[in-house]
Amino acid sequence: MFTKYSSRMLLCLFLLLSPLSALSQPDSRVVVASAGTSALTITADAPIFNRPDGDAIGTWYAGTPFTSNEESGPWLRITGYFPEGSWKAAPGIWWVHKEHVFQDIPQERSVEARTYEAVQLLYVRDEAGGETVLDTWEVGSRFTSNRQAGDWIRVTGYFPGDAWTPNRESWWVHRSGVRDITRPTVPLVPLKPGHSRYIVINKESFLLNVHEVDSRGQERIIYTALVGLGRDECMPREQGGNCYFTEPGEYAVRWKIYEPDGIEWCIPPSMEKEERYAADIAAGQRCFPGVLGNFALNIGKTYAIHGTRNLDSIGQRMSSGCIRTHNDVAEQLYKLMREGDRVVIQEGDS
Incomplete structure (x- = not known):
């Protein structure tokens, strides 16, 4: 239905558009697709543009009818309108966003x-x-x-x-x-009904083994990797005095982390006095995107099993307590383990 505002609104558009002869020139940047001519209606007060994502040149009120037979993505070109109830070709290049246009909407x-x-x-x-x-x-x-x-x-x-x-x-x-921005899914390694898995980390050999137990209680090692561990020492008092141990004990996978763009790590205030971070702190850099790889398993007590860029630290005691490994190993552990799975850290063979 043609609203009582339409004539006034269209007059405003004519005053805006008539001097702008450049508006009648096609924009070579716009990819236009032809469609069958449709009679449409503005559903809410809508800005009218000189091109898709261009400049607003006027406003049409809710209820204004028009016709269109061209579109560019979410944009419709106004090819005609109805001043005083009779159809008339649009005198310029007018575009409106589909968001403001009534269309038959498929069922939810x-x-x-x-x-x-x-x-x-x-x-x-x-x-x-x-x-x-x-x-x-x-x-x-x-x-x-x-x-x-x-x-x-x-x-x-x-x-x-x-x-x-x-x-x-x-x-x-x-x-x-x-x-x-949906994160891509990571396929998990299937686990048969009645089976379970757990991790054992041997501090003496720096080996991480994934054990799988079948429904009869029989188990076997299905995956082995080399890891890096905590330095097992305390820093000097003048450097904060923090102690970094990978303590033996029973843990569990509390949650799993996957960051496609890389897991960021930042120097916490408790570590900023340590000599190894002095240059970074002086340069104003506290955070390091992707330094922990893309995959990690949080196992509690500030510990995580994660990837690293410092491959020389694998097989060594150099971390602040976490278990480091190659990035591809961290990915495989992510696929193998489920939240709640047991993690055992032991001093040596038991």
Whole structure:
């Protein structure tokens, strides 16, 4: 339906567009696909642009009808409109974002769970294609979803304060304003029903063995690797006096870490007096992205089994207590072990 605002609004557009003859020239940067002519309607007050991702040149009010037979990604070119109820060809190059246009939206369906990040100011609406804006999210806002309807994504979880929180309200955002940041999945080594695995680390030989126990209680070593251990000494008092031991005992895989871009480690305040970090501290560098590889197993008591860039430390006592190994070994351990699996650190053969 043509609203009472349409004539006034279109007059404003004519005043804006008429002197700008450059707007009638095609933009060679825009990839346009032809489509069948469709009669569409603006669902909410919408900015009109001179090209996709270009400059806003006016505003159309909710309810304004128009026609289009060209699109470029999430953008529709306005090829005609209805001043005083009669169709007329658009006098310039006008584009509108699909987010503001009523279209037949497919039925909501379940999809694989994904994680998204806003790449522009994101309008959270009450339904797919809805007019009501519930909230606006800044660039960088993250959320999860396992429900979609066409180009609309339902927010099923989000991260207030960096902690994931489930969402049961009807919150929807348009796909064009987000990017998929879902981490690739890492396939695990299958474990037969009734079987279990555990790790034994021998401090004397620097060997890590993965044992698998079958349903009859029989076990065998299925994987062996060389590791580096804590230095088993205390630093001088003038360097903070911290003690770095890999203490024998019973531990368990508390959680597993996978960071595709690399696990970052930062020098904690308790270590900043140590001579080995003096140059880094003086240079203003406290954090080292990717220094621990991509995979790690947290086993409790500040200990983790992780990768390293310092390959010379493997087979040596040089760490601050953690168990270091080659990055490909850390990846294999990630695939073999489950959360809750036992980890035993022993002085020697028992």
